Amino acid sequence: MSTPEEQYRAQQAPEPSRAFIETQRRMSELSAERRAARDERRSKVLSAGTLRRRGRTVILEGDWKLATDKLPTGDLSGMEFRGGKVGDLTLKDLHALASNHGPKCRCGLGS
Structure with missing residues (x-):
């Protein structure tokens, strides 16, 4: 049996969807690519x-x-x-x- 605190935390933090996780990963990769391109330009x-x-x-x-x-x-x-x-x-x-x-x-x- 879970405690009231555990029940509260389970209600407050739902599991993120796969689509959200995938979108977050893609945005992170795009940001890293843009940052690398910017640093490459500025190194010139x-x-x-x-x-x-x-x-x-x-x-x-x-x-x-x-x-x-x-x-x-x-x-x-x-x-x-x-x-x-x-x-x-x-x-x-x-x-x-x-x-x-x-x-x-x-x-x-x-x-």
């Missing part, structure tokens, strides 16, 4: 400078050097771009790597 930055925004244009300043598939290794200081990408890198990637910004700076560039 040889040196990071600063970035600033003027309206919707993002300006790279300082010592930015990339080694991406779409751009040759080189200096990108003074380069301007709107939205989109620089080589394989997204604005969020550049924002995370910039020396004057980061994941917790709250400037609105990386969100």
